Amino acid sequence: MNKPGQQVIGRLRQMILSGELASGQRLAEIPTSEQLGVSRTPVRIAFRTLEQEGLLTKLSGRGYIVRQVTQLEISGSIEVRGVLEGLAARQAAENTLTTEQTEELIALLKQGDALFENGNIDEHDLTQYHDINQRFHQIIIEASQNPAIAEALSRNEHLPFASVNALAFDRNNLKQEYRRFNFAHMQHHAVFDAISKGQGSRAEAIMREHANATLGYAKVFSQMEESGEKMQVINTKNSPTNLTQ
Amino acid sequence: MNKPGQQVIGRLRQMILSGELASGQRLAEIPTSEQLGVSRTPVRIAFRTLEQEGLLTKLSGRGYIVRQVTQLEISGSIEVRGVLEGLAARQAAENTLTTEQTEELIALLKQGDALFENGNIDEHDLTQYHDINQRFHQIIIEASQNPAIAEALSRNEHLPFASVNALAFDRNNLKQEYRRFNFAHMQHHAVFDAISKGQGSRAEAIMREHANATLGYAKVFSQMEESGEKMQVINTKNSPTNLTQ
DNA sequence: TGTCGATATATTGGATCCAATTAAGAAAGA
DNA sequence: TCTTTCTTAATTGGATCCAATATATCGACA
Structure with missing residues (x-):
């Protein structure tokens, strides 16, 4: 349960x-409070x-507007996420994982394997x-034992664009999406292998490299959106925006 | 002039x-406001x-305390800064500098040369x-044309520790400090060379690598502080904390 | 008809009051 | 003497009033 504030x-x-x-x-205090x-x-x-948090932009004297993010900023955010998660993976490898972390990562990899085994x-x-x-x-960031990574990422966390916050997929092309997600999953295996060694x-x-794949897809995604096509966006279930949390 | 708020x-x-x-x-609202x-x-x-911003930590029901930062967190912050500034340098190189940026960087390098030419x-x-x-x-971060880098760094910007925010030096060992700062300056030259090419x-x-040098020094710095020795800390003149700004 | 200025309105910023919550301390019982 | 509970004090959270400021509109004048 959230605190009232x-x-x-x-x-x-x-x-x-x-x-x-x-x-x-545009958002003003009085209408919003009412x-x-x-x-x-x-x-x-x-x-x-x-x-x-980077979600609102202040207009002096006229309240706020919901931040407008350009395609350039989205790409930039993904690259920032890439270097930060890369550092997390490096430090996780240097620190040695706890048994709990190792077990949960293996379990997650197996769950992924099961999803993709049908082809x-x-x-x-x-x-x-x-x-x-x-x-x-999340586990790899925790395993880095570097809280500054999570802090730095918290700025990117809430960018008001689905392609950054969530996985987006093209429901009209599930065959292609299978390959893309399967490749991402293989990268997870490789990351785990490197860390555990x-x-x-x-x-x-x-x-x-893994973040780069997201980057490429975000560009395709934004081009599709411009041309009017719609892709399915998976909202983050455990995001801090969840009211019931 | 600052806004009153x-x-x-x-x-x-x-x-x-x-x-x-x-x-x-500890900080409470009423005493502080008075x-x-x-x-x-x-x-x-x-x-x-x-x-x-990461400067205060909330204590439920008893106000806030000025955040206590461990040596591990300081090291972590410096590494985060390293990968982010590394990304900035890469993207600056990919973007090509403006003539203004090139000229100012060259001017700064020459100013540094002048400081070190006496030996x-x-x-x-x-x-x-x-x-x-x-x-x-700062110029390199701007030249990256990636605002997400500056945003991510803003979390690290204000860590309440001089070794992160400012250059610290050992006034009792200026000969050694000459070598250290001169080396950092050579790294600036090398970064500029790589970017401009x-x-x-x-x-x-x-x-x-440049950030890594800071990292190593921060560790020495904290060990010296533990043993009671004091080093000179240069406060950041242009920090957002300056009241006259 | 365009520009400048004054007035009015919208909007934020600060102060203070009241309510709710939390922590600490004291008292009572085991 | 230790633990538990109740009371009290400290502190934050929310609501509302007033002041300051910035914007936008309207009107007058060139």
């Missing part, structure tokens, strides 16, 4: 990330916080794989 | 970074903001070199 921040964050508040939409049924004080604090996937499988993928990366540089290189 | 945040940030508010010291001569509202917002340095030189160094790194990978590698 955090509720307003969470609700607004959710509304932004879900697209309910469109990118570029709409949410609270006073201006918590809304003010929420606006400041969300501005710091094809459906939408449900991809949703499941999203959670597996997210947890896999203490090969820090190799772990870092593979992890950066 | 930003003043409280700036003053508190300054007090933390300068050490006036010691690491671990001390600063403002009401609780701006103090509340300031506490939230500084918590997000020795005094404390004043080191203070000057601090500004040169800071500006050099469009050699992204090389630029990245040198920049990471």
